[in-house]
Amino acid sequence: MILIADSGSTTTSWALLSGRNADIHPSRGFNPYYMDASVIEGILDKELIPAIGLPAVEKVFYYGSGCSTDRNCEVVRSAIAGKFPDAEIEVEHDLLGAARALLGQNEGIACILGTGSNSCYYDGKRITSNVPSLGYLFGDEGSGAHIGILFLQAVMRGKLPAEVSKAFDETYHFKLEDILGKAYGNDNPGGFLGSFTHFMAKFEHEDAVRGIILSSFNAFFTENVARYPGYKMIPVSFTGSVAFHFRHLLSEAAFELGISIGSIEKDPMEGLIRYHQEL
Numbered sequence: 001m002i003l004i005a006d007s008g009s010t011t012t013s014w015a016l017l018s019g020r021n022a023d024i025h026p027s028r029g030f031n032p033y034y035m036d037a038s039v040i041e042g043i044l045d046k047e048l049i050p051a052i053g054l055p056a057v058e059k060v061f062y063y064g065s066g067c068s069t070d071r072n073c074e075v076v077r078s079a080i081a082g083k084f085p086d087a088e089i090e091v092e093h094d095l096l097g098a099a100r101a102l103l104g105q106n107e108g109i110a111c112i113l114g115t116g117s118n119s120c121y122y123d124g125k126r127i128t129s130n131v132p133s134l135g136y137l138f139g140d141e142g143s144g145a146h147i148g149i150l151f152l153q154a155v156m157r158g159k160l161p162a163e164v165s166k167a168f169d170e171t172y173h174f175k176l177e178d179i180l181g182k183a184y185g186n187d188n189p190g191g192f193l194g195s196f197t198h199f200m201a202k203f204e205h206e207d208a209v210r211g212i213i214l215s216s217f218n219a220f221f222t223e224n225v226a227r228y229p230g231y232k233m234i235p236v237s238f239t240g241s242v243a244f245h246f247r248h249l250l251s252e253a254a255f256e257l258g259i260s261i262g263s264i265e266k267d268p269m270e271g272l273i274r275y276h277q278e279l
Contacts, residue, residue, distance in 0.1 A: 003057045003084070004276060006097055006269050007064035009034075009115045010191045013269045016052055022273050025051040031065050032072035034187060040079035049083060060089045061276060063097025063268075065116060094268075095120050096127055101271025102237040102263060104278075109228055111220075113250070114240035115194040117143035119224045131227045136190045142220025144194025144242045150212045151196050152179055164203050171199060197242060204249070213246055217253035225259060235262030239271075 002017040010029045015022045027047035030040050060080055067073050073091040080089050099110035099122035111119040117140045121129040136145035154160050155168055156176055168174075186192045203209045225231050236259055243250055244266040254261050265271065 001055050001057050002276060003060045003087070004269070004272050005060070005062040005064065006094065006267060006272060007062065008094065009065050009188055010194070013267060014048055014052070015269055015273055016055065017273065017276065020277065023052070024269065032075040033066045037075050037079040040076060041082050044079065044083050054083070057084045057087045060084055060087045062089065062091045063094045063272070064091070065094050067091055067093045095130065097272055098239045098268050099127060100275045101268030102239055102265065104271070104275055108234055108262065109225065109231060109236045111225070111236060111238045111243070112240045113142045113220070113238055113243035115144045115190045116140050117146065117220060117224070121228050129228060131224045133224070136193060139223070141223050142217050142242070144197045145190040146219070147200070147213055147216045147242065148193030148196040150216055151200055151209070152183070152193070154208065154212065155179070160208050161206055164206055164209060167203070168199065197245070201245060204246070210249065213249050214253050217250050218257070221253060221257050221259060232258050232260070235260045237262035237264070239265045239268045241266060
């Protein structure tokens with residue numbers, strides 16, 4: 001059996017493969033920048049093991065946010081090994097997972113727009129170039145976190161239409177200090193900031209809200225995609241909830257910049273299952 005994981009800061013999707021069959025189970029997301037191995041093991045104990053038991057897993061392919069350093073990869077590997085000690089475990093960055101899912105063994109530009117954002121040039125086997133995303137403090141343009149920051153700035157500075165401001169107050173009942181406290185004192189700040197995209201989706205017909213989303217997508221294309229040679233000559237593919245749910249605005253922003261969109265998938269799991277079944 002093979003176990004595949006696609007993990008973001010918010011949710012993790014697990015697929016247990018047996019031949020051509022795949023059973024998919026969700027769990028809480030985790031990021032080794034914010035969590036140690038014991039916390040991750042606790043999540044596995046509570047949310048994964050009760051769902052799948054402890055089958056004879058031969059290989060684990062884990063693709064996760066935050067797995068960009070040897071130290072972070074080892075944190076995740078250690079936690080998984082505690083549950084599947086006999087398995088061969090491969091821990092990779094979620095960006096490689098996105099590239100494999102979207103492009104298979106073909107060359108192209110693969111991007112993630114979810115709670116965070118990232119992009120890469122993929123030669124069909126490996127990532128050959130990556131513009132650093134820099135995280136929600138310094139970058140993450142186009143992500144839920146970045147869109148959330150721009151939206152909350154508009155909320156706190158009174159820049160939104162009365163209808164949107166009223167609905168926001170009735171939905172969240174936040175004072176200024178509540179927003180700042182949750183943004184700076186949260187163990188998952190990106191998840192908190194990105195959560196406001198659900199509210200924004202209800203008001204994307206409003207020019208102010210639509211403009212915030214387009215501004216973030218334009219920044220992503222300008223600061224990330226445009227850094228790859230020949231970016232206008234090859235389709236750019238996306239995975240992630242933000243890319244999927246706002247795909248019409250993402251396509252609009254790309255068109256204005258002369259960029260061709262390839263595929264837009266809500267999540268990479270289906271593509272990852274296909275990739276590993278075909279190896």
